[in-house]
Amino acid sequence: MRHFTENHRDGRAGRRRLWQALAGALLAACLLAGTRVPGLHAQGKPAAESSLESPKGALTGNMLDLMRGIFFPAANTLFNVQTHDPALKQPDTSPNPKVFDWIQWGSNLYGGWDYVDYAAATLAESTPMLLTPGRTCANGKPVPVERADWIKYTKDMLEVARKSYTAAKARNQETVSDLTGDLSDACLACHRVFRDRRPPGVERGAQGEQALRCTAP
Numbered sequence: 001m002r003h004f005t006e007n008h009r010d011g012r013a014g015r016r017r018l019w020q021a022l023a024g025a026l027l028a029a030c031l032l033a034g035t036r037v038p039g040l041h042a043q044g045k046p047a048a049e050s051s052l053e054s055p056k057g058a059l060t061g062n063m064l065d066l067m068r069g070i071f072f073p074a075a076n077t078l079f080n081v082q083t084h085d086p087a088l089k090q091p092d093t094s095p096n097p098k099v100f101d102w103i104q105w106g107s108n109l110y111g112g113w114d115y116v117d118y119a120a121a122t123l124a125e126s127t128p129m130l131l132t133p134g135r136t137c138a139n140g141k142p143v144p145v146e147r148a149d150w151i152k153y154t155k156d157m158l159e160v161a162r163k164s165y166t167a168a169k170a171r172n173q174e175t176v177s178d179l180t181g182d183l184s185d186a187c188l189a190c191h192r193v194f195r196d197r198r199p200p201g202v203e204r205g206a207q208g209e210q211a212l213r214c215t216a217p
Helices: 002-032 063-082 112-131 148-169 173-194
Strands: none
Touching: 063 112, 063 173, 112 148, 148 173
């Protein structure tokens, strides 16, 4: 069995070299032909973009679903770095409690900086979904993905998410904390226009408070 394993490893190495050679030849042919190869730039170093494109097919929930399911928890993880040192949080290997907690479940699986990494990456990867055509807000009105201000707010969010990811990978609590100011600004700039406005006379929490969401002043 050991002899077979060694031969199998040699075979895999040979096939790997063959695939590397074929991949190199294919890439060279694409470049010579002027073909754009998606993802050619190094991970973490996005190529210059004249426009930000939304992922195709990412259209299931409405804007409220995205905000509460993705952006709110991920952003709060970054905000927590202001007052909590991620390096002090360690994975919890104690037995599971008898009472199941939907909020706490899974929160002790990884170290603190890991969670910050994942939160920043989640924000960066999810932000282009804000531009997916056909999505609606909770009030049923279409997300204004073609408006210049909406696109700008989306790009601002993406920029600060990427910077936060870089700072988190460097394990720099001060820089991540400083960037939460930009993160807050990116959130509030959009919320002031497209979320927080209410019809005249309608109080927060009252029926109809969401009527103006996703509409411009």
